Amino acid sequence: MIRGPQAAPSEGEAGDGRADAALVAKICWYYFREGQTQDAIAQRLKMTRKRVNRILGEARESGFVQITIADPAGHRTEIEEELIRKFDLRHAIVVPVPLGGTDVRSFIGAAAARYVAECLPPSGSLGITWGGTINAAAQSLPQRSGDGTRVVLMSGGLAESAPINPYDNATMIARALGARCYYLTAPMFAETAELRDILVASEPVRSVLAMVPSLDVALLSAIDLSEQSKALEYEVISRETWASLLEAGAVGDICGHYLDSAGKPLHHPLVQRTIHPPIDHVLQIRHRILAAGGEHKVPIIRAGLLAGFCQVLVTDEAAGSKLLD
Amino acid sequence: MIRGPQAAPSEGEAGDGRADAALVAKICWYYFREGQTQDAIAQRLKMTRKRVNRILGEARESGFVQITIADPAGHRTEIEEELIRKFDLRHAIVVPVPLGGTDVRSFIGAAAARYVAECLPPSGSLGITWGGTINAAAQSLPQRSGDGTRVVLMSGGLAESAPINPYDNATMIARALGARCYYLTAPMFAETAELRDILVASEPVRSVLAMVPSLDVALLSAIDLSEQSKALEYEVISRETWASLLEAGAVGDICGHYLDSAGKPLHHPLVQRTIHPPIDHVLQIRHRILAAGGEHKVPIIRAGLLAGFCQVLVTDEAAGSKLLD
DNA sequence: CCTGCATCGTCACAAATGTGTAATGGGCTC
DNA sequence: GAGCCCATTACACATTTGTGACGATGCAGG
Incomplete structure (x- = not known):
């Protein structure tokens, strides 16, 4: 059984030295490329079939x-066509809804990763935000050598390590791309609006934020405000804040910008405390990809689309068809 | 069982309309990405397990x-390291030799395809030559949308359709890349040197050849002159020509340029009849990849390396280690 | 309408795969 | 050197997968 790609990256595995990478590669060649049986490979390489089996599993x-x-390029799904037309997108990618218990985000993340890998030029720069989808993308981003590639994390960090942490996200993506990584060394939310302004104006936060408008590609995620919102679950925002955001008409946020259902940015007190690039800077990024799915994210995705946050949408069938209603 | 990628591309299959591409994609997602069992997928999609099974097989x-x-980038094999050092290469890729009866060329082709896909810029131009290795590459080149990508076939054609035909090669590669393809509308060998000169000077041959120096990437293959040479087997050259080439000291050719074991181009009559770009034009191509392997190709590969035909070598372990002797 | 051809579903079975459990053995600490 | 921990092996077994045989269904042409 192939488990989904969101298997916890626990346990210290730095260089992955457990099994000689060359050996793993060879086994994979024989198995996947040549179609040899695991047994045959084991005999040939003088090891147990079980070992081969395990190595293959780990490799996957x-x-x-x-x-x-x-990618059925040029052979788009109807739903993709419709999305492109309705929201005037450059491209849309719709992945199927998982059958089993797999998290949709790993599907969407994988597709987004693939797209990013394709459109990020060598030595390009990539801005990312925070979220489970981005995390999934990090895990299935194809390795590349990336000379001079840069990754910029466009949100502050969380002091208390949530299961999904902005800094982790950024690190993983940067590692996969062989890129240099720039972090916002500040909390996601400052304690007061004044402190926020001070932080944003101070180095090194200022210079990292200054990189945003000239980024080549942005990989954005959408945070919803439904009951199932991970932001709530991980206590990124308190229940009171959540309630007040809802009351203000927010349906979620993209890159820390809370939007109402029409895609208009809100002036909620929380926004004044958020460490993030201004909207118009984000909108200056040449290539903007929004990766988000799941039915509960439909309102914020729609808002993001209306606000012009993205030219490329990666989502799942469920959300995709709801967006068309 | 996954059969090797060189399954004959026989039978007319143009648009591949037998099974809805979207359906195939979905099944593949469920199976490979989510790790669902074929049975589960079949039930969910209300079809037989056998059908799912067959679709998956075809998809592969x-x-x-x-x-x-x-690609263990930065984590090179010793043999790759050595090759890079000894022949002053930019990069070397060494694939394992197949266990079973699989043709080495499909391995090498696959690796080369992957490399090309990586280093060919969007809207870039790719020059290719003729040979089984290139054919294998065509078959495992990842699909891409390639706006404005161009593929140039740097050799003439064969009138009598050999199992591996230059035009087929080019077409397949172009199709995979979504590229526009440019052919040399001339035979591989003209009947006389005079006719060759006339052909080369005439349109449209001239303008296609004129594209060569400014190509972004060249994917070259090496044709050997051993007894097992495919050129001989497919009767691309006659046995007499073959003998006379050997006598002249040739060890094979790259892009129609016959070389001796030191890499020096020969002035054999055949060369005067060959429709191909001049050596210095080929050497002007920025990114030159030589994909060839198998022990009988070692001499011509070495010659090609000495002649400076490539900066990147894709070969197999057997040839690789022989090259280091 | 019938015939021939081809594709698909059903069944069945052998091979391959994934996953336990217990035994083995090598390397480490003490 | 004894004892212990860990990883690997050997063995066994349930699932999953690939494939062949055979009948049913559907379609084109006479």
Whole structure:
């Protein structure tokens, strides 16, 4: 059984030295490329079939072998066509809803990763935000050598390490791309609006934020404000804040900008405390990709689309068809 | 069982309309990404397990799903290191030799395809030559949208359709890249040197050849002159020509340029009849990749390296280690 | 309408795969 | 050197997968 790609990246595995990478590669070649049986490979390499089996399993989970499904380029799904037309997008990618218990975000993340890998030029720069979808993307981003590639995390950090942490996200993506990583060394939300302004004006936060408008690609995620919102679950925002955001008409946020259902940015007190690039800076990024799915994210995705946050949408069938209603 | 990628591309299959591409994609997602069992997928999609099974098989063979093995970038094999040092290469890729009866060329082709896909810029131009290795590459080249990508076939054609035909090669590669393809509308060898000169000077041959120096990437293959040479087997050259080439000291050719074992181009009569770009034009191509392997190709590969034909070598372990002797 | 051809579903089975459990053995600490 | 921990092996077994045989269904042409 191939477990989904969101297997916890626990346990210290730095250089992945457990099994000689060359050996793993060889086994993978024989198995996937040549179609040899695990048994045959084991005999040939003088090891147990079980060992081969385990190595193959690990190779898949760790992303050592990537299985990519042809992008039916030019042969778009109806739903993709519709989305492109309705929201005037450059491109839309709609992935199927998982059958089993798998998290949709890992599907969407994988597709987004693929797209990013394709459109991020060598030595390009990529801005990312925070979220489970981005995390999933990080895990299935194809390795690349990326000379001079830069990754910029466009949100502050969380002091208390949530299961999904902005800094982790950024680190993983940067590692996969072989990129240099720039973090916002500030909390996601400052304690007061004044402090926020001071932080944003101070180095090194200022210079990292200053990179945003000239980024090549932005990989954005959308945070919803439904009951199932991860922001709530991980206590990124308190229940009171949540309630007050809802009351103000917010449906979620993209890159820290809370939007109402029409895509208009709100002037909620929280926004004054958020460390993030201004909207118009984000909108100056040449290539903007929004990766988000799941039915509860439909309102914020729609808001983001209306606000012009993205030219490329990566989502799932469920959200995609709801967006068309 | 996953059969090797060189399954004959026989039978007319143009648009591949047998099974809805979207359906195939979905099944592949469920199976490869989510790890669902074929049975579960069949039930969910209300079809037989056998059907799912068959679709998956076809998807693999047709290259609809690609299985890529992580390039241990920066973590090179010793043999790769040595090759790079000894021949002053920019990069070397050494694939394992197949266990079973699989043709080495499909391995090498796959690796080369992957490399090309990586280094060919969007809207870039790619020059290719003729040969089984290139053919294998075509078959495992990841699909891409390639706006404005161009593929130039740098050799003439064969009138009598050999199992591996230059035009087929070019077409397949162009199709995979979504590229516009430029052919040399001339035979591989003209009947006389005079006719060759006339052809080369005439349109449209001239303008296609004129594209060569400014190509972004060249994917070159090496044709050997051993007894096992495919050129001989497919009767691309006659046995007499073959003998006379050997006598002149040739060890094979790259892009129609016959070289001796030191890499010096020969002035054999055949060369005067060959429709191909001059050596210095080929050497002006910025990014030159030589994809060839198998022990019998070692002499011509070495010659090609000495002649400076490539900065990147894709070969197999057997040839690689022989090259280091 | 019937015939021939081809594709698909059903069944069945052998091979391959994933996953336990217990035994083995190598390397480490003490 | 004894004892222990860990990883690997050997063995066994349930699932999953690939494939062949055979009948049913559907379609084109006479």
